[in-house]
Amino acid sequence: SVPFQNKVGSMNEPGLRDIWVYLSASPLLGLTITLVAYGLAYQLYLKTHSNPLANPVVTSVAMLILLLLATGTSYSDYFEGGQFVHFLLGPATVALAVPLYQQFRRLRQLWLPVAISLISGVVIAAGSSVGLARLLGGSLEIQMSLAPKSATAPVAMGISEKIGGLPSLTAVLVVLTGITGAVLGTKLFEWLRVKDDTAKGIAMGVAAHGIGTARAFQVSSQMGAFSGLAMALSAFATALLVPWLVDMLENWLPM
Numbered sequence: 001s002v003p004f005q006n007k008v009g010s011m012n013e014p015g016l017r018d019i020w021v022y023l024s025a026s027p028l029l030g031l032t033i034t035l036v037a038y039g040l041a042y043q044l045y046l047k048t049h050s051n052p053l054a055n056p057v058v059t060s061v062a063m064l065i066l067l068l069l070a071t072g073t074s075y076s077d078y079f080e081g082g083q084f085v086h087f088l089l090g091p092a093t094v095a096l097a098v099p100l101y102q103q104f105r106r107l108r109q110l111w112l113p114v115a116i117s118l119i120s121g122v123v124i125a126a127g128s129s130v131g132l133a134r135l136l137g138g139s140l141e142i143q144m145s146l147a148p149k150s151a152t153a154p155v156a157m158g159i160s161e162k163i164g165g166l167p168s169l170t171a172v173l174v175v176l177t178g179i180t181g182a183v184l185g186t187k188l189f190e191w192l193r194v195k196d197d198t199a200k201g202i203a204m205g206v207a208a209h210g211i212g213t214a215r216a217f218q219v220s221s222q223m224g225a226f227s228g229l230a231m232a233l234s235a236f237a238t239a240l241l242v243p244w245l246v247d248m249l250e251n252w253l254p255m
Helices: 002-012 016-024 028-047 056-071 075-087 089-095 097-102 104-109 111-135 140-146 153-163 167-192 197-219 221-252
Strands: none
Touching: 028 056, 028 075, 056 075, 056 167, 104 111, 111 140, 111 197, 111 221, 140 153, 140 167, 153 167, 153 221, 167 197, 197 221
8 A cells, every 4th residue: 555655645746847837837937937046146146255246137137048048938928927026126126215214314414425426427327328329330229228228227218218219228238237337336346445335335326226236235235225325316317317418419429
């Protein structure tokens, strides 16, 4: 009877292949592989002693791309489950208000430097991108797609559509900008000998939006709080300033 019970038990216990078949036909696929990929990427990040080159966002995205290509899974099928993670971006962004509130006293003392840094960062990010693309012969659509790349993705895509860019291209550029800022930002601060977490946080939030803010929280709560503030305010400033800046550049750098 024991062999029979073992046989029945083995028939009832799902194997890895059965689990994959179930998940591949379920919206849970996107959610599951996203969480597993990020978990593995974060373990790799810890094993490299938090080396910014092993940023878990970069490595988890690479893992997901390779897995989708290897299994022939379309992005639309993946996103049926991945959208649950996407939904959590809203609550996660709102939660940034908690550490910012803890730094509110310091924020009141620094409102003028923060405002100047914010405006300067938005103007330089958009102006340098559009100007350089124009000087190198980039098309008007590419220039307009580049202009809002330092804002968070939903805002950047909306601005891009309004000024004549390609929202899909802007989304890719936003992600690349965030990853680049998260990977290189902390090293750049070391080279420039910037030690104030407030200054580093504002720079990271303006230049690298959400992905940079996630990296900032890995350094310190103060840096993360001011990065979250800068990310939110720079999105608002970008929406106001970029259309105006684009009009000015059209007059200064005619095609």
